[in-house]
């Protein structure tokens with residue numbers, strides 16, 4: 684069983700009593716993690732099993748990854764402009780809302796997901812909770828967006844930080860998702876500012892992910908740090924930044 688599948692099954696057990704129906708749901712999801720319909724089904728079923736909707740983290744929450752994120756919250760266009768952050772494939776994670784809440788600098792956080800069900804759940808939760816940001820000029824929004832088409836929403840060099848927690852993993856591990864993972868990466872590079880960063884949080888081993896990133900990200904620097912272990916699986920933070928041309 685792959686780490687993601689292990690994680691899916693154990694995370695799922697936290698929320699629902701495991702049954703044959705849920706087992707078929709997970710099998711369907713694991714093969715089709717690049718498809719909107721599979722995620723819509725997953726988020727619909729998981730939200731219908733509890734009376735009050737709770738955030739669902741595929742692995743690690745904000746507190747475990749904040750030290751990787753917070754130092755990168757700086758705007759590259761102008762010191763006074765808000766930092767433009769995209770949580771790509773946000774699902775129903777509390778990551779984006781937590782960045783909005785805890786960032787001392789002004790941030791415009793967009794949480795984007797291909798699943799309108801996830802987006803609606805998050806919009807509703809945020810409306811009910813009326814979370815206040817540390818910086819009064821920060822903004823938070825949830826949008827339905829296929830991240831293979833970031834160019835429909837973002838002009839080149841318009842984002843300072845793109846966070847991807849488990850989204851590329853999901854694409855790379857589904858039957859027809861590998862091409863989409865490459866497309867998403869290319870779209871991120873187009874949308875990122877010259878001094879911006881893409882952070883991928885993943886359980887994929889550096890031997891495999893670094894090779895994949897380095898072959899797809901020719902004009903970028905790629906680094907990796909260990910985040911920690913969860914349920915016996917080791918997680919990593921991959922940071923991709925555009926390479927600055929060497930001065931003569």
Ligand SMILES: C[S@@+](CC[C@H](N)C(=O)[O-])C[C@H]1O[C@@H](n2cnc3c(N)ncnc32)[C@H](O)[C@@H]1O
Pocket residue numbers: 716717718722739740741742771772773774775776795796797798801828829830831847848849850853854863
């Ligand atoms: C493994 S889940 C991770 C969710 C969340 N980031 C977290 O850490 O809990 C992958 C997410 O990617 C979303 N997704 C899959 N393909 C996508 C695409 N092409 N564009 C945007 N989101 C996508 C799914 O709907 C799902 O919410």
